[in-house]
Structure formats: C-alpha cells, structure tokens
Amino acid sequence: MEYLTFTPDGEAARLIASAYPQGAKAYMRSFGCQQNVNDGERIKGVLASMGYMICDSEEEADLIVFNTCAVREHAEQRVLGNIGALKPLKERKRGLMIAICGCMVQQEAVVEKLRKSYPYVDIVFGPNAIDTLPGLIARRLREKKRVLLPPSQRTDIVEALPARRESAFKAFIPIMYGCDNFCSYCIVPYVRGRERSRRPADVLAEFRSLVEQGYRDITLLGQNVNSYGKGLEQPVDFGDLLTMLDAVPGDYRLRFMTSHPKDATPKMIDIIAGSRHISHHLHLPVQSGSDRILREMNRKYTRADYLKLIAYAKEKMPDVSFTSDILVGFPGETEEDFEDTLSLVTEVGYMQLFTFIYSKRSGTRAASLPDPVSYREKTQRIARLKERQEACVKTLLQGLTGTVQRVLVEEKSRFKGRLCGRMDNNCMVEFLPGPNMKNAVGEYQNVRITGFRNSVLLGAAEDLPTK
Ligand code: SAH
Ligand code: SF4
Ligand code: F3S
Numbered sequence: 001m002e003y004l005t006f007t008p009d010g011e012a013a014r015l016i017a018s019a020y021p022q023g024a025k026a027y028m029r030s031f032g033c034q035q036n037v038n039d040g041e042r043i044k045g046v047l048a049s050m051g052y053m054i055c056d057s058e059e060e061a062d063l064i065v066f067n068t069c070a071v072r073e074h075a076e077q078r079v080l081g082n083i084g085a086l087k088p089l090k091e092r093k094r095g096l097m098i099a100i101c102g103c104m105v106q107q108e109a110v111v112e113k114l115r116k117s118y119p120y121v122d123i124v125f126g127p128n129a130i131d132t133l134p135g136l137i138a139r140r141l142r143e144k145k146r147v148l149l150p151p152s153q154r155t156d157i158v159e160a161l162p163a164r165r166e167s168a169f170k171a172f173i174p175i176m177y178g179c180d181n182f183c184s185y186c187i188v189p190y191v192r193g194r195e196r197s198r199r200p201a202d203v204l205a206e207f208r209s210l211v212e213q214g215y216r217d218i219t220l221l222g223q224n225v226n227s228y229g230k231g232l233e234q235p236v237d238f239g240d241l242l243t244m245l246d247a248v249p250g251d252y253r254l255r256f257m258t259s260h261p262k263d264a265t266p267k268m269i270d271i272i273a274g275s276r277h278i279s280h281h282l283h284l285p286v287q288s289g290s291d292r293i294l295r296e297m298n299r300k301y302t303r304a305d306y307l308k309l310i311a312y313a314k315e316k317m318p319d320v321s322f323t324s325d326i327l328v329g330f331p332g333e334t335e336e337d338f339e340d341t342l343s344l345v346t347e348v349g350y351m352q353l354f355t356f357i358y359s360k361r362s363g364t365r366a367a368s369l370p371d372p373v374s375y376r377e378k379t380q381r382i383a384r385l386k387e388r389q390e391a392c393v394k395t396l397l398q399g400l401t402g403t404v405q406r407v408l409v410e411e412k413s414r415f416k417g418r419l420c421g422r423m424d425n426n427c428m429v430e431f432l433p434g435p436n437m438k439n440a441v442g443e444y445q446n447v448r449i450t451g452f453r454n455s456v457l458l459g460a461a462e463d464l465p466t467k
Contacts, residue, residue, distance in 0.1 A: 001196055001231055002156040004131070008049045012134035015141050016051050020062055020095065026052035027061035031079055032069025034221055034257065035127075035192075036102055038163075038172040040067045042130055043101070045162030050134050054164060058086065062095055063137070068102035070187050072359035076104055083118055090120040097140060099123035101130070106151040106191035107363075115148055124148040127192060128177070131158040153193050159202050169442035170410070171215045175203050175241065176222035180230075181260065183287075184298045184365035185330060185358060188223055197228050200236050204244060211250040216442065217408055217422070220245075220256040226263040238263075239271045246275045251444075253408065255279045255426065258325075261286065262300040266312055273316040280317045281426030284309070285325035285354075289344030290337035293330050298365070303344060310348050321351040321396075321425040328385060329358040329378030331369035338381050342388050349396055351427055352455070353389045355382055390455060397452040404462060405429065407447045409440045421445065431459035 016024050026047045030040035043065055044054050058064050064086060069075040083100065090096050098121050104110050106126045114121045123136050129149060136147050157177065165171055179188050180195040203220075210218055220241075222228065228238040236244075238259075245254060254277045259268075261284050272278045284306075288294055291302050313320050326341060345353070357378050360367050407421035413430045419440060420430050431447045433440060446462040 003199065003202075004156055004158045006046075006131045006158050006160045006162070009134035009138070012138040013050045015138050019141050024052050024062045025055040025060050026063040026065065027055050027058050028065040028067065029082075030067040030102070031075060032067075032071065032103065034172060034219070035174065035223070036067050036069055037166075038174055038221055039102070039127055039130060041163045041165050041172070042161040043067060043133065044164035046130060046133050048164055049162050050137070058089060063097045063099065064089075065099045065101060068100060068104035070103040070107065070110075070191050070361070072356065073361075074359065076110075079104060083114075083121065087120055097122045097137070099125070099133075099136075101125045102127055103187070103191040105149075108151055109362075111148055111150060115146075119146075121148075122146055126152050128152060128154040131161060151191075155194055155196060157196055157198055159198070169215055169408075170217040170219075171210050172219050172221050173203060173206050173210070174198065174221045175225060175256075176228050179223035180227075181224060181300075182298060182365070184296060184369075185327065185361065187361040187364060190363055192223065195224070195227065195230060197230060197232050199232065200234060200241055200244060203241065204248075207245050208248055211248055211252055216252045216444075218252055218254055220254070222256075223258060224260040224263060225256045226259040226265075226268060239265070239267045242268070242271050242275065242278060246271075246277050250277075253277055253279050253424070255281065257283045259284055261306050261309060264309055266309075269309075269313050269316055279426050280320045280424060281323070282313060282320065283323045286344065286348075287325060287327045288330065288333070288337065289341035290333070291340075293333055293337050293340075296332065296366075296369075297327075297330060303340065307344070307347060319425050321427055322348055323352040323354070323426070324348070324350050325354045325356065326385065327356050327358055328382045329373055329375075331358070331366055331371040333358075333373060333381075338384075342385065345385065345388055346392055349392055350389065351393065351396060353385070355385055355389075357382055393455045394452075397455070397457055400427070400449050400457060401451055402449065404446055404448050405459070407431070407445050407459075409443055409445055411441060421447065423447075427457060429457040429459045431461055434461040434463055 028040055028044050030036045055061055068079045100121055105124045122140050140147050176197040178193045178195045182189050226238040229236045405423040407423055409419050409421040411420050413420045418430050419433050447459040448462055449457055449459045451458050
C-alpha cells in the first residue's frame with residue numbers, strides 16, 4: 001500500500017488568479033452517503049487551497065462541482081437532472097466550469113454519456129482523484145479542452161487533504177476507503193475500489209487535532225469500518241483503533257459507520273460498553289431477515305448470528321440504540337422472506353430504519369437474477385415495513401419518557417423556539433430550551449424527556465447546562 005501526502009499546487013493557484021482577476025468562486029454539492037459528504041468537504045478544502053472562495057449558490061459560481069452517488073438508479077437520475085438544469089447557466093456565464101465527480105463517474109457508460117450528451121461538462125474525476133483536482137482545473141484552463149478522466153482503480157491513500165468542514169462541532173474522519181464485500185446487489189465495490197485502511201497514526205493525529213479544536217461529535221467513516229486494518233503493516237483491528245482513540249482526553253463523543261454485521265464482534269461491543277466516549281449506538285445494516293435472501297445477497301451472516309449480536313449488545317449496554325438499513329424487494333424475495341424481515345424488525349427494536357426498494361445496478365451479480373415481483377408489490381411491502389417500524393419505535397420512545405438525558409445540541413428545530421439535540425446513544429430529541437440558552441448549539445445540555453410526536457422524542461431543558 002502506498003501513502004502519499006497532498007501538497008498545494010502553486011501553479012494552478014496562479015492560473016486561477018489570472019483567469020479570474022475579480023476572484024474565483026466555487027460551489028460544491030454532494031449527493032449520497034457520508035463518505036461523499038466527507039469527500040465534498042475535502043474537495044472544498046482543495047479548492048480553497050487554490051484560491052477559490054466557496055459560495056452557496058450555483059448562480060454566483062465560476063466553478064460548479066457535483067459529487068455524485070451511484071447506489072440506486074433514482075440517485076443517478078437525480079444527478080443527471082441537476083446537471084441538465086445547469087445548461088442555461090453555462091450558456092449565460094462566460095468562464096463557468098462544471099465538474100462532475102464521485103461514484104457515478106467511476107462507470108464507463110456514465111463518462112461516455114457525459115461526453116456525448118452533456119457537452120457543457122468540463123471536468124470529470126473519480127472519488128480517488130480529489131488530490132489531482134488542481135492539476136485538472138489548470139489543464140482545462142490551459143488547453144481549452146474538456147478533461148474527462150476515465151474510471152480509475154487507484155489504490156493508494158492520499159493524506160493531508162485539506163478539509164472545509166461544514167460544522168464547527170461535528171466532524172467526519174475516514175478511516176478506510178473502498179469495499180471488498182461484494183454484496184450481490186451493490187455497486188459500491190465497483191465504484192470505490194478495493195478496501196484500504198489509513199495508518200492508525202494518521203487517524204490518531206487527525207482525531208487529536210479535531211478534539212483540540214473543540215469538535216464534540218466525531219464520526220469514523222468507512223463502508224465497513226469494523227474490517228479496518230486489513231493490509232496494514234501494524235497488526236491493528238477496529239477494536240484496537242477504537243481503544244486508541246477513546247484514550248484521547250476531551251469532552252467529545254465518538255461514533256462510527258457503517259459496521260457490517262459479519263465483522264461486528266463481542267470484542268467490539270465490550271470495547272464500546274467499557275469506553276468513555278463511544279456512543280452506545282450501533283448502525284448495523286441487516287438488509288433482510290430471511291436467511292435465504294441473506295445468502296443470495298452474499299451478506300455472510302444469518303438471522304440467528306445477527307440476533308445473537310443484538311442480544312449481546314443489549315446485555316452489555318442496556319441503553320444501547322440500534323439503527324439499520326433494509327433492502328426490500330431483492331430479486332426473488334417472497335412474501336414469506338419479507339415476513340421474516342418484519343418479524344426481525346419487531347424482535348430487534350430499531351430507533352430508526354433506512355429502507356430502500358431494490359434497484360438493479362448493472363455489473364452486479366444480482367442484476368442477472370430473475371425478479372418476478374412487481375414494483376407495485378415492492379412499494380406495498382416497504383409501506384408495511386414502515387408501518388411496522390412506527391409501531392415498534394413507540395415502545396422504545398415510551399420507555400425513555402421521564403428520563404433525563406445528556407444531549408449535544410445540534411440545531412434549531414423547525415418548530416419555533418425549540419432546539420434539536422442528540423443523546424449519548426444517538427437518539428435525537430426536540431426540546432424547549434431554558435431561559436439562558438441562546439447560543440446552545442454545540443453545547444451539552446441536560447434534557448428531561450417528556451413524550452414524543454410520531455417518532456421524535458420531545459423534552460425540556462433541565463435548568464443547568466452540563467459540564
Ligand atoms: N456499506 C454499508 C452500506 C452502503 S450503501 C453496508 O454494508 O451496510 C447504503 C445502503 O444502500 C445499503 O445498506 C443498502 O441498504 C442500500 N443499497 C445498496 N445497494 C442498493 C441497491 N442496488 N438498491 C437499493 N438499495 C441499495
Ligand atoms: Fe455495498 Fe455490501 Fe460493501 Fe456495504 S458492505 S458497501 S452493501 S458491498
Ligand atoms: Fe453513493 Fe458512493 Fe456512497 S455510490 S452511497 S456515494 S459510496
């Protein structure tokens with residue numbers, strides 16, 4: 001494994017300065033998962049290192065970057081619609097550059113489509129080419145030709161990419177890139193490439209620096225964080241990394257996502273339970289409750305394995321909360337398979353579910369499977385799943401009513417006068433602030449849970465902010 005270090009490109013910065021004497025502005029928008037949000041923050045950091053001012057609207061921008069997602073067809077359609085909508089702006093504004101990056105453009109067919117049908121797209125680069133962006137922009141300015149990189153399978157890791165973080169108290173740290181799991185429905189291993197881990201010392205240094213800057217909610221990112229460590233010189237696994245980070249002193253919470261049930265171990269749960277800073281929350285995507293479907297999906301665990309892990313976590317951390325992803329309508333999913341998913345949802349008791357209807361991704365193994373169930377039937381299944389989830393979550397919320405929780409305040413609620421915050425176990429609560437809480441965002445606060453509306457906990461601040 002090769003590790004490189006990003007260095008700012010002085011020549012690119014000079015070219016930008018002379019091409020845009022009034023100052024250049026860049027607008028960046030990310031679609032898709034948190035990996036992409038984090039990549040987006042790095043893209044903004046790299047652009048700022050070239051002298052771009054980051055702006056909030058497409059209209060003001062001299063450079064528009066769309067950081068795309070390929071996980072479902074709907075996600076791709078949305079991006080293409082948004083790219084299409086840029087055409088009039090491009091015609092109106094001289095010097096405007098449009099760059100498309102992210103997972104979508106790691107597919108040959110998409111790059112071809114952009115080449116042929118979207119001639120106003122100037123630059124295309126994949127998620128593992130963010131460090132080369134200054135060079136690509138410089139080339140576009142110098143050569144007056146489009147720069148459309150083909151999909152690339154680079155396997156090195158670039159450290160020290162600058163980041164323009166969206167929040168002053170919440171931050172992401174990628175600990176690994178790519179995915180080797182090849183779940184049969186999923187495009188991610190094809191577009192993000194092979195799994196590779198950052199060195200523990202690099203993760204620790206970034207983590208320390210965030211804690212020192214006052215970040216309070218730090219999330220470790222990866223498609224499968226608990227297989228962290230494969231291929232490292234030092235024999236370090238995810239549990240070791242958690243232990244190392246948790247030892248850093250400070251008033252912060254540590255979270256991670258996503259962990260794959262096949263690699264989640266009792267050791268990991270023990271470490272979380274015994275930690276000072278790690279949130280008592282597991283986002284453990286189950287995808288299906290049917291063993292037959294799990295096998296077809298290549299998930300490498302059974303329903304019983306999964307439930308055993310959940311039971312262990314509940315035993316070790318009575319306050320633990322679970323969230324999950326569920327894929328409805330995988331090719332050949334029968335009514336019986338689906339009912340297995342419903343019963344699993346009841347058995348686990350999830351605080352939140354992210355539910356998706358299966359979307360065929362060309363190149364994946366599942367794409368060649370017969371898929372006899374109609375889309376209509378699948379939408380009915382997903383509606384039934386959501387109904388079941390709503391019924392189950394009520395019991396959990398009821399159980400929390402009357403308790404006092406330490407909450408990290410995240411933002412103002414859309415309901416006037418209220419604030420939203422996150423509890424130690426990751427649950428969100430909407431609450432009435434106390435009289436002296438004008439600038440509470442980013443601070444901890446004790447909140448008494450008074451009830452709930454739909455699946456949102458409601459509460460009221462207890463008098464004193466906590467320390
Ligand atoms: N690495 C994570 C998930 C990444 S993708 C994990 O293994 O859990 C996020 C979610 O998108 C997945 O959990 C899955 O539920 C959903 N997903 C992935 N491929 C999909 C597809 N082809 N159609 C619909 N949903 C999909
Ligand atoms: Fe996709 Fe499976 Fe990898 Fe998650 S673990 S990114 S679902 S292949
Ligand atoms: Fe989408 Fe890529 Fe994430 S496909 S879900 S943005 S890894």
